[in-house]
Amino acid sequence: MPTPASAASDAPAAPTPRVPRTYRYYDFVMVAFVTVLLCSNLIGAAKAAEVTLPVIGTVTFGAGVLFFPISYVFGDILTEVYGYGRDRRVVWAGFGALAFATFMAFVVVNLPVASFMSSYQKSLEEVFGNTWRIAAGSLIAFWCGSFSNSFVMAKMKIWTAGKWLWTRTIGSTMVGELVDSSLFYIIAFYGIWPTQQIIAVAIAQYVLKTGWEVVMTPVTYRVVAFLKKAENEDYYDHHTRFTPFRVRVD
Template identity: 45%
Template sequence: MNTRSFRYLDLIMAFFVAVLITSNVASSAKIVDLGFSVLGYRLAFDGGTLLFPLSYVFGDILTEVYGFRASRRVIWAGFAALALSSLIFFFLRLLPADGEWEAYAGTAAYDAILGGMSTGGIALASLTAYLVGEFSNSVVLSRMKVLMKGRLLWVRTIGSTLVGEFLDSLIFVLIASITGVFGWELFVSLVLTNYLLKCSIEVIMTPLTYLAVHKLKKAESADVYDVGISFNPFKRAEANP
C-alpha cells in the first residue's frame, strides 16, 4: 500500500509540522516558573514544553496506524520545516531594521527572544533532540507493537514516550545550556520538568490517542505491522507493503 494513497496522512503531517514550529518558537520565547518545587527542584520549563508533547501523540498515531516507514517520512518533513524556519530567522536577523521598529522593539529584543533560533543555540538543540527523540519513540513503539501482537496500546504509547521524551529533554537542555541559551543552574530543573510534563501530557492524551487510532485504522483500512523492515532513519522513503 503506497503511503500516498492514504486519505489523512498529509493532514496529520501538516498538524505535526505546525506543532513543531510553534513549540520551537515558544521554547525560545519564554521560561515558565510555576512557583513550586518537586524533589527540591524548581518547576521551571520552556514555553514549548506544553505544546511539543503533541508531536509525540501524532508520532504514536502515525507509527501505530501507518507504520515506521510512513512515520520516518513525516519525521524528516518536520526536520526540514524546523531547519527552514531557523534559516528564515537567521537571514531575517541580518536584514537592516526599520527605525520605528528599532525604537519600540529593537534588535536586542529580537536577539533575546529569537536569537537562539537564528544563531544556533535553540536551533541546534531542537533539531538534534527532535531527531533522536522522535525516531527513538517511533522505533520503540513499532517494535513493541510486533512483540505484543498489537495489544495494550496504552503500554506501547506511554512506554515509547518514556524513552523518546527522556532523550529529547536531555539532549535539548544539554545543547541549549552548552550554547548559552539556558543557564547551567536551570539544567536539572529544566530536564526534570520537561520530562515529567511531557510524559504527563502523553498520559492525559491517551484516551484521545485511542480514539484517533481507532478512527484512522477504520477510515484508512490500515494497521501496519513493521515486520522485517529497516529502522535506519536515513534509508530512502519507501512504500508500505
C-alpha cells in the same frame, strides 16, 4: 521449433508494478505534526513560565512544553496506524521545516533594520535570536528523539502483538522524550548553566512532557481507532528497514 508467437506466450509475464497505497488522512496528520512542531519551537520557546506543584514546588519551564509533546502524540498515531516508514517521512518533513524556520529567523534577525523600526529590533532578537547552540540543540534533539520514539513504538507493537496500546504510547514517549531532553540541554547549555541546574531543568521538562502523554492517552486511543477504521490500515513493521536515513517507504 516454437513459432515466434508461441515463444512469446511462453515468456514469463512482466511483474505488475506496485501501486503505492494512498490514504485519506495521512497528509492531514503530517500537516498537523509539522504545525505543532514549528509553533511550539518558535512561539513557545520564547517564554519561560512558572507553576507551583504539590510536593515538587515551583517549576520553571519553557511555554512550548505545553504543546511540543503533542508532536509525540502524532508520532505515536502515525507509527501505530501507518507504520515506521511513513512516520519517518513525517519526521524528515518536520526536520526540514524546523531547519528552514531556524535559517529564516537567523536571516531576518540579522538583516539591517529600517530606522523607523529600530526599537522593534530588540524585541525581534529576544524572541527569534536564538544562539547557534540552542538552534543546533533543537534540531538534533528533535531528530534523535522522534526516531527513538517511532522505533520503540513499532518494535513494541510487534512484541505485544498489537495489544495494550497505552504501553506503547507511554513507553515510546518515555524513551523519545528522554533522548530529546537530554540532548537539547546538554548541547544548548552545557558550560553556560551550572550542571546541577541543567539536570534539574531537564528532569522537570521530561516529567512534564511524559505526563502530557499519559493525559492524552484517551485522545490517542480515539484518534487511532478512527484512523484504523477510516483508512482500513493497522500496520506492523515486520519487514521494515529501521534506518532513519531514508524517506522512501519500504
